[in-house]
Amino acid sequence: MSHTYLTTQELSERIKYNPRTIRNDLKDTVLIEGIHYIRPFGGRKILYVWEEVEKDMRTSIKGTVNAMALQ
Template identity: 60%
Template sequence: MKQVTQYVTTGELAKLMKYDARTIRERLKDSVLIEGRHYIRPFGGRKILYDWSAIQQDMRKFSQQAMAIPMTNGGVSHG
């Protein structure tokens, strides 16, 4: 089954993530949220649309990595 991409505005993303919209614009955009992966500028304009599914995917991935304990053999333990 093909996953449908859901694009959201900065205000909508702020509500979904429980962040202030200003925090997203000033701190997360271009440092954590990367153009082409997490957001696009349709038709080369100023408006930004965020890919909510890509953001969720990366939040899960980095959350799991944060819980991992590094092992001497290069692997990780998850608990």
């Protein structure tokens, strides 16, 4: 399976969030290292795995919709 790796800037353009919001609010809370992003070669650079981010965005929407329907 091939993956699409994105920088923070590229991810921000796709999901329409400010790069600072991704780094400060989403990383390590919603976006988890090893699932949604990696640090290639143990470095400081972060690359986001687009397929995992997109999958979880869609799952979160379904969960929210289902929870709202139960109320």
